[in-house]
Amino acid sequence: MERTKNIGLFAIVAGLIILTGMIQSWNSALLIVNMGLISAIMALGVNLQWGFAGLFNVGVMGFVALGGLATVLVSSDPVSEAWAAGGLGLIAALVVGILVIVATGITIKKLPAGKMRLIGATAVLVGGFFLYRAVFDPAVAAIEAINPALQGNIGGLGLPILLAWPIGGVLAAGAAWIIGKTALGLRSDYLAIATLGIAEIIIAVMKNEDWLARGVKNVIGLDRPVAREVDLQQSAEFVDKATQWGFDPVTASSLYVKFSYSLLFTAVLVVLLVMAQLSLNSPWGRMMRAIRDNEVAAEAMGKNVTRRHLQIFILGSAICGIAGAMMTTLDGQLTPGTYQPLRYTFLIWVMVIVGGSGNNFGAVLGGFLIWFLWVQVEPLGQWIMTIVTSGMAEDSALRLHLLDSVAHMRLFTMGLILLLVLRFSPRGLIPEK
Amino acid sequence: MEFLNGFVALSNFVLVPAIAYGSQLALGALGVTLIYGILRFSNFAHGDTMAFGAMVTVLVTWAMQSIGISFGPLPTALLALPFGIAGAVLMVLMTDKMVYKFYREKKSKPVILVIVSMGVMFMMNGIVRVIIGPNEQQFRDGERFLIKAREFKNMTGLDEGLAIKSTQAITVVTAAIAVALLFWFLNKTRTGKSMRAYSDNEDLALLSGINPERVVAVTWIIVAALATIAGVLYGLDKSFKPFTYFQLLLPIFASAIVGGLGNPLGAIAGGFVVAFSEVMITYAWKKVLGYWLPDTLEPSGLVQLLSTDYKFAVSFMILIVVLLFRPTGLFKGKAY
Numbered sequence: 001m002e003r004t005k006n007i008g009l010f011a012i013v014a015g016l017i018i019l020t021g022m023i024q025s026w027n028s029a030l031l032i033v034n035m036g037l038i039s040a041i042m043a044l045g046v047n048l049q050w051g052f053a054g055l056f057n058v059g060v061m062g063f064v065a066l067g068g069l070a071t072v073l074v075s076s077d078p079v080s081e082a083w084a085a086g087g088l089g090l091i092a093a094l095v096v097g098i099l100v101i102v103a104t105g106i107t108i109k110k111l112p113a114g115k116m117r118l119i120g121a122t123a124v125l126v127g128g129f130f131l132y133r134a135v136f137d138p139a140v141a142a143i144e145a146i147n148p149a150l151q152g153n154i155g156g157l158g159l160p161i162l163l164a165w166p167i168g169g170v171l172a173a174g175a176a177w178i179i180g181k182t183a184l185g186l187r188s189d190y191l192a193i194a195t196l197g198i199a200e201i202i203i204a205v206m207k208n209e210d211w212l213a214r215g216v217k218n219v220i221g222l223d224r225p226v227a228r229e230v231d232l233q234q235s236a237e238f239v240d241k242a243t244q245w246g247f248d249p250v251t252a253s254s255l256y257v258k259f260s261y262s263l264l265f266t267a268v269l270v271v272l273l274v275m276a277q278l279s280l281n282s283p284w285g286r287m288m289r290a291i292r293d294n295e296v297a298a299e300a301m302g303k304n305v306t307r308r309h310l311q312i313f314i315l316g317s318a319i320c321g322i323a324g325a326m327m328t329t330l331d332g333q334l335t336p337g338t339y340q341p342l343r344y345t346f347l348i349w350v351m352v353i354v355g356g357s358g359n360n361f362g363a364v365l366g367g368f369l370i371w372f373l374w375v376q377v378e379p380l381g382q383w384i385m386t387i388v389t390s391g392m393a394e395d396s397a398l399r400l401h402l403l404d405s406v407a408h409m410r411l412f413t414m415g416l417i418l419l420l421v422l423r424f425s426p427r428g429l430i431p432e433k
Numbered sequence: 434m435e436f437l438n439g440f441v442a443l444s445n446f447v448l449v450p451a452i453a454y455g456s457q458l459a460l461g462a463l464g465v466t467l468i469y470g471i472l473r474f475s476n477f478a479h480g481d482t483m484a485f486g487a488m489v490t491v492l493v494t495w496a497m498q499s500i501g502i503s504f505g506p507l508p509t510a511l512l513a514l515p516f517g518i519a520g521a522v523l524m525v526l527m528t529d530k531m532v533y534k535f536y537r538e539k540k541s542k543p544v545i546l547v548i549v550s551m552g553v554m555f556m557m558n559g560i561v562r563v564i565i566g567p568n569e570q571q572f573r574d575g576e577r578f579l580i581k582a583r584e585f586k587n588m589t590g591l592d593e594g595l596a597i598k599s600t601q602a603i604t605v606v607t608a609a610i611a612v613a614l615l616f617w618f619l620n621k622t623r624t625g626k627s628m629r630a631y632s633d634n635e636d637l638a639l640l641s642g643i644n645p646e647r648v649v650a651v652t653w654i655i656v657a658a659l660a661t662i663a664g665v666l667y668g669l670d671k672s673f674k675p676f677t678y679f680q681l682l683l684p685i686f687a688s689a690i691v692g693g694l695g696n697p698l699g700a701i702a703g704g705f706v707v708a709f710s711e712v713m714i715t716y717a718w719k720k721v722l723g724y725w726l727p728d729t730l731e732p733s734g735l736v737q738l739l740s741t742d743y744k745f746a747v748s749f750m751i752l753i754v755v756l757l758f759r760p761t762g763l764f765k766g767k768a769y
Binding site: 054056183189190193196204341349408416422423 | 474475535544547548549553557562563564683687690694738743749757760
């Protein structure tokens with residue numbers, strides 16, 4: 001019974017997407033599928049943290065952005081002039097930075113508690129900061145001076161972009177480790193604020209540190225794991241096949257490329273989903289849920305709650321990082337200015353809650369469904385508004401304003417959906433077993 | 434003279450802006466802290482409540498300007514403020530009745546209420562964008578400056594000028610009045626006392642016959658008023674743009690937590706701590722130090738610790754330091 005219902009729900013979403021293909025175009029349907037796959041992976045990551053362990057992470061955007069950063073750092077070609085000009089200084093600055101942090105830690109440990117410790121630690125920290133800036137600033141200036149119109153950054157490793165996906169996960173996991181170490185012992189609201197803040201900081205760093213990935217100047221033309229449309233259109237074999245199937249070559253090439261991405265993304269989703277399912281039903285998963293439901297009891301049973309929380313926080317964030325790298329690969333460009341918390345953090349939360357927190361299939365369903373709505377609310381609203389306003393004069397100010405504002409209806413709709421689900425079906429569409 | 438010049442430069446670029454910004458943050462943080470104390474959850478929709486109240490005020494201001502009502506040298510927005518507050522009060526009371534009440538009666542966990550407030554945040558954000566659009570809006574009028582830099586130079590004969598925007602002065606005065614009223618209300622009136630009692634110990638308050646629904650309604654009204662005032666003052670001082678209010682959420686929460694969540698006095702202190710650190714850490718100290726240090730020590734660089742783009746990082750660092758070393762906040766808050 002329950003299985004039929006769940007399959008039915010997935011079938012409905014699939015039907016909606018197929019309907020998009022038939023009414024609008026197969027191109028937009030595949031776009032929805034691709035971003036739906038990525039959203040489903042992000043939702044899996046958040047579900048791991050919230051659904052399994054009850055951790056309230058509202059810094060998803062930051063981990064997603066780190067994954068995006070990884071694509072640039074892995075796949076773009078190294079800028080050797082920049083490395084020659086400032087590479088040494090950059091590494092030196094990094095070493096100085098680490099030394100300062102270590103020195104501060106030692107000062108705190110060695111000095112007796114009280115005023116002396118506070119003054120000593122502050123002095124080391126402030127002095128160290130100026131030292132770090134003295135090494136760091138000239139190196140950055142040297143790097144950013146190299147061919148600023150095209151580069152002005154250190155470039156990447158020149159490796160295949162598919163490698164960036166796991167590395168994006170590792171980068172996000174590293175950030176999650178630092179945050180988790182500091183904030184996981186705190187109450188859930190505090191963790192929320194802390195993650196919200198760290199996400200903003202990650203975006204700020206990516207926007208302003210031009211030497212890293214060109215900041216708001218963006219990196220465009222990233223490598224691709226699949227064929228390029230232009231190459232396909234020039235290959236006689238492909239054009240022949242396309243005409244045989246009754247497509248014109250341009251449409252066919254764009255569909256082919258999108259479909260190749262879909263296959264790649266589906267592979268990643270399936271692997272992650274299988275792993276998440278296996279872990280959910282393993283002793284480890286049961287322990288996690290036991291901790292979530294009653295921390296005190298779990299601790300009394302000898303479980304190290306903070307340690308387990310840290311573990312799952314890192315895993316979930318890594319999954320978000322992988323998804324972020326995949327998204328940037330799909331876009332073919334890294335644009336730090338486009339990361340918005342409403343879209344990359346809170347929308348993912350809507351997906352998890354609507355889909356059903358604690359259930360991996362629920363998260364996947366939520367990812368697809370909410371992404372579909374996010375895309376389609378706008379044309380749908382446009383259509384409704386046109387009908388509503390059809391009685392008004394052609395140039396009435398209210399009519400124009402209403403038509404104009406449709407673009408913002410999606411935020412309203414997402415909030416409404418979230419509130420309705422929380423009220424009438426708080427466990428989501430596919431509840432936890 | 435050198436010292437005075439340095440001090441004036443410091444006031445002009447650091448003290449005055451930080452005091453104005455701190456007042457705005459303090460008002461915002463008071464709202465967050467009151468919700469936390471009485472309703473016991475972190476309200477993520479607070480930034481958008483500010484935006485909503487400010488939006489109503491902006492609309493009424495435009496209406497007033499178009500029929501020729503003005504407030505002399507003061508901005509018309511101050512006349513429109515009561516309407517904005519009324520609009521925001523209606524909005525939050527409606528939200529409470531339709532959304533939060535259900536979970537309160539069910540005694541849901543605080544974290545569920547936080548997620549619910551995320552939904553409210555989405556909806557309010559959408560409403561504001563639908564009504565007024567996502568762009569920056571201009572609604573300031575009246576005198577631009579209380580003291581102009583040039584006048585100050587002529588008056589005092591110093592090299593450095595001190596400019597005080599009238600919006601900065603209005604911010605501080607309005608915030609002071611609002612805070613004084615709030616504390617009078619909380620400490621002297623019966624309703625205010627019942628609010629504090631409810632915040633301290635819910636069960637005991639219920640036993641002594643306090644009507645919880647009334648306490649909650651009054652709290653929402655006060656919060657809506659504070660949020661609107663904070664939103665309008667921020668909009669007057671900088672500019673009204675719906676998205677910036679969402680971004681203010683972080684420094685506002687930082688202020689409330691730094692001061693001790695649930696403690697009104699702490700929220701004010703927290704607001705100023707965050708504002709001063711943000712401004713001081715992102716200010717280029719070259720000018721001031723140039724006056725204060727002997728010539729031989731004069732700095733060659735800008736002496737700016739962090740670029741202004743990192744101001745969010747500052748509130749965050751303060752937050753982390755306080756959470757690590759004094760989790761209850763500077764003043765003792767409710768959250769242990």
